[in-house]
Amino acid sequence: xxxRQRTQKVPVALPSMESAPEQWLRNIRLSGFTFVMLGLIxxxxxxxxxxxxxxxxQQQQLAELTTxxxxxxxxxxxxxxxxxxxxxxxxxxxxxxxxLKYVFPGDFTYSVKGDGSELTTTDGAPISTExxxxxxxxxxxxxxSLFTAGLTDDTAAELExxxxxxx
Numbered sequence: 001x002x003x004r005q006r007t008q009k010v011p012v013a014l015p016s017m018e019s020a021p022e023q024w025l026r027n028i029r030l031s032g033f034t035f036v037m038l039g040l041i042x043x044x045x046x047x048x049x050x051x052x053x054x055x056x057x058q059q060q061q062l063a064e065l066t067t068x069x070x071x072x073x074x075x076x077x078x079x080x081x082x083x084x085x086x087x088x089x090x091x092x093x094x095x096x097x098x099x100l101k102y103v104f105p106g107d108f109t110y111s112v113k114g115d116g117s118e119l120t121t122t123d124g125a126p127i128s129t130e131x132x133x134x135x136x137x138x139x140x141x142x143x144x145s146l147f148t149a150g151l152t153d154d155t156a157a158e159l160e161x162x163x164x165x166x167x
Contacts, residue, residue, distance in 0.1 A: 096102040
């Protein structure tokens with residue numbers, strides 16, 4: 001029986017004409033397990049992306065609703081304090097005196113209108129406190145207006161105010 005001789009394996013050197021990226025790509029070993037794992041990762045991203053988007057939207061809505069609830073709680077607290085104020089007879093009396101100008105019998109009240117500064121018209125003339133007579137004959141103006149409105153064929157846009165002679 002003849003024994004077979006073992007042959008020795010001798011490494012073979014490849015020509016060094018390859019660039020660094022080519023050598024790097026040649027050293028990558030892809031197995032079936034690698035492809036299965038990549039497929040599972042891609043599938044997980046496709047399946048979970050809509051759910052994650054929904055979770056993020058719900059978190060935003062929850063934050064908005066929480067701020068709304070806080071604002072409503074503040075409004076309720078303000079209204080409750082307002083109700084508590086109206087339960088106090090002194091506050092009701094103060095509001096009646098201020099808003100409705102109520103007074104007790106024998107009290108004197110003074111109402112001050114304006115800030116006391118000199119009032120003027122829109123053109124800057126001072127407003128007088130004395131009764132004055134007008135310089136316009138208003139009867140003539142009314143009669144003229146009636147005749148103009150009744151006897152004219154012009155439209156309203158074409159009409160002008162009558163010229164009143166100043167005496």
